[in-house]
């Protein structure tokens with residue numbers, strides 16, 4: 002069951018430029034386990050959309066199946082949502098995007114949903130540079146089916162009832178970089194300061210914007226040795242840079258004090274400010290992102306932040322050369338060649 | 352030796368090696384006969400292979416206009432040494448074996464009861480053409496030339512067709528004509544012509560066209576306003592998506608920007624293909640996929656989602672011989688049950704059953720209206736025979752007054768008028784709820800689409816009563832569908848006889864021919880052609896009012912018969928299966944033979 006929130010809103014709640022309060026971006030009350038990392042990510046999504054003053058009905062939220070994939074009910078109740086089938090959200094999102102290029106597509110998946118059953122579709126959505134924000138709520142296990150290992154589980158880790166995972170973990174960030182994803186980031190469910198601007202930047206990116214979010218499963222995988230537990234992540238997190246997302250319309254206040262700042266301009270004119278913590282960090286180089294990732298891994302550290310962005314990204318519609326108008330808005334006059342043309346076609350077959 | 356004779360009633364079979372350019376020569380032959388006003392039915396018999404294996408092309412010529420396949424080969428044109436022994440054996444007594452006598456025929460291939468017509472095709476080609484590729488290609492045209500004289504075809508028709516075909520490569524016209532002449536000259540100098548079985552101009556074709564079903568399906572989707580096509584290559588359905596794309600490239604380009612008013616995506620597999628169709632349709636575009644049995648098997652989970660979440664989907668299933676990879680280049684109607692009840696749980700799906708290219712066009716177009724109206728998957732069930740072979744068909748028709756029926760979709764203005772929108776609320780009592788397209792209204796009409804159980808307001812629920820209300824509404828919608836799908840067609844007024852015959856799709860041609868044969872023998876039966884599932888009341892009436900009904904279909908397990916028994920609660924003893932499942936299109940002789948046997952058996956046991 003989803004529980005509806007009480008509809009009373011305090012009149013003094015802060016409003017965004019559309020006049021909406023943060024609550025207008027919320028959804029039903031979550032039924033996930035208390036403390037589940039996925040809920041924090043939902044919170045970050047609400048915050049990101051509220052701050053960006055998105056029109057909720059211009060967002061379409063899609064997911065697969067899993068605890069993570071249930072979350073779209075818990076945010077953006079004025080947006081259409083689609084809980085598809087296990088691992089196949091990318092194809093449904095692809096069709097949806099083809100039909101209407103004007104909405105913002107927010108896809109949410111789990112590590113089981115993406116790295117196992119849905120691996121094929123994930124890979125091909127990247128290949129087509131589908132214009133979507135694709136968040137994997139990565140807990141290293143199958144939460145909804147009670148804690149089995151997922152393909153992102155650490156080698157040598159144990160399930161709650163003692164089953165050992167002998168296999169190496171798949172790193173979705175490394176994979177996405179290798180496959181040519183045009184926006185690749187990683188964050189931690191508990192780190193809103195990093196996650197919120199990362200989601201905002203992803204929303205403006207014209208192409209496949211992938212964010213791997215470590216999201217501890219308190220019920221099945223919050224063991225101190227799991228690299229997806231609260232304790233481990235807090236102790237081993239390493240950020241590439243601190244991010245500020247500056248929407249297009251806002252005045253850009255550069256923090257001059259930070260000698261090491263780098264600005265990345267997004268296609269719609271908005272900016273990402275990276276205050277560099279890591280030396281020589283440049284998110285526009287795929288190679289350095291891959292090297293840095295290997296580096297961190299060998300030191301047992303989890304690299305987070307915006308690892309890579311392709312500022313010249315061309316998305317699926319641009320690659321397919323479709324018209325600017327949404328395909329779902331075309332009418333008979335645009336679509337049907339009529340009986341005269343058909344008579345000509347018939348004649349060719351005589 | 353038995354002497355064959357007759358005008359405009361023969362079967363010519365070509366034995367070729369695939370990948371040698373024989374297809375266009377063979378098509379030239381078949382089409383020229385059509386241009387002489389005589390009905391033909393060509394069939395391709397090809398392997399699942401790209402180059403080097405035997406292929407056959409069979410052309411039935413029928414003055415009476417029968418369009419089914421007929422057994423008994425009158426003329427065999429053999430240009431494939433590999434299959435020669437089999438080809439010699441396949442000619443009917445008194446028939447003709449036309450072959451390349453550049454090499455001598457081995458003695459063991461000499462039959463006493465057929466005629467041999469040797470034409471040194473290779474030698475003629477070697478002498479005339481220097482380029483090896485041309486030698487290969489023109490060898491094929493040489494045999495068409497030879498046949499034209501032997502069968503009394505009009506040479507001017509062939510000339511005209513060559514001129515048409517090479518309008519853009521004029522240099523090739525004289526070379527082709529020369530090849531035709533080589534064959535004709537050789538025949539003139541060596542054989543008596545025309546043969547006693549021959550052709551003669553008629554006016555029996557009218558405004559009919561020669562087209563394959565897949566092209567017609569692709570055009571149907573284009574005319575119906577499909578903007579998203581997602582597919583994965585599989586024989587025999589591939590050319591549906593290709594035809595759609597081919598015509599879209601011509602007819603759906605924005606003149607100002609050069610951009611496409613459509614998208615065709617070759618998906619990574621059939622799961623993704625149908626996923627894309629579902630996503631696009633959910634978001635308000637008309638979308639379709641085309642596949643065959645193995646693809647439908649993969650799509651099962653998604654088909655159930657579309658059924659339960661009530662999303663319009665158009666799926667064209669060009670059936671081939673299963674199970675598994677089966678005989679991938681042979682025809683069957685063997686996916687009836689697996690599509691009618693595709694996916695787990697209680698599901699039922701609307702099937703449309705075209706039997707001609709014209710119906711491939713109109714039913715594909717109708718499928719989009721039905722999918723939108725009923726908010727459910729609609730499967731257009733064609734097969735390899737219909738989809739990949741050329742058929743003499745009535746022309747494709749489109750009524751310019753026709754408007755797309757997008758079904759119950761609420762606009763922003765509608766939503767402002769609606770007090771409380773319930774996505775799964777049965778407002779009109781027909782089981783069909785109203786839907787909204789994402790992005791329509793700032794505050795109203797959004798809902799959550801899911802494959803899990805929900806209440807009338809699209810809220811997740813595990814309440815058994817709400818679940819039952821929902822699935823019962825889906826049953827009501829199914830009843831509504833019975834009144835919307837195309838009704839069965841009858842071939843007599845009212846009930847005339849106690850015995851009936853029921854058929855559908857590509858079985859139609861052979862069934863109608865068999866009926867004629869039976870009538871000539873004094874055996875009258877009634878007939879009904881199914882065009883859709885669910886079955887309308889007229890189908891139940893026909894079965895109820897006849898003592899026995901022959902159910903003709905092309906699969907081993909009499910799948911349509913099972914569906915009739917299951918859905919209409921018919922006494923199984925009443926429905927007598929007439930089956931054909933060797934992968935070749937069914938013949939009238941087979942149906943007639945079966946019926947005669949059954950009917951005389953009944954007569955004997957009644958005595």
Ligand SMILES: Cc1ncc(C[n+]2csc(CCOP(=O)(O)OP(=O)(O)O)c2C)c(N)n1
Nearest residue numbers: 067068069087111112113114142143144145
């Ligand atoms: C075809 C299919 N197989 C299996 C399942 C059962 N199933 C539901 S969720 C799930 C795993 C989810 O894991 P993940 O994506 O990591 O999500 P989490 O619950 O951990 O957030 C599985 C196997 C299913 N729903 N569909």
Ligand code: SF4
Nearest residue numbers: 034037068144218219
């Ligand atoms: S089982 Fe794990 S992933 Fe699922 S809701 Fe509970 S904590 Fe979250």
Ligand SMILES: [Mg+2]
Nearest residue numbers: 111112113142
């Ligand atoms: Mg998981």
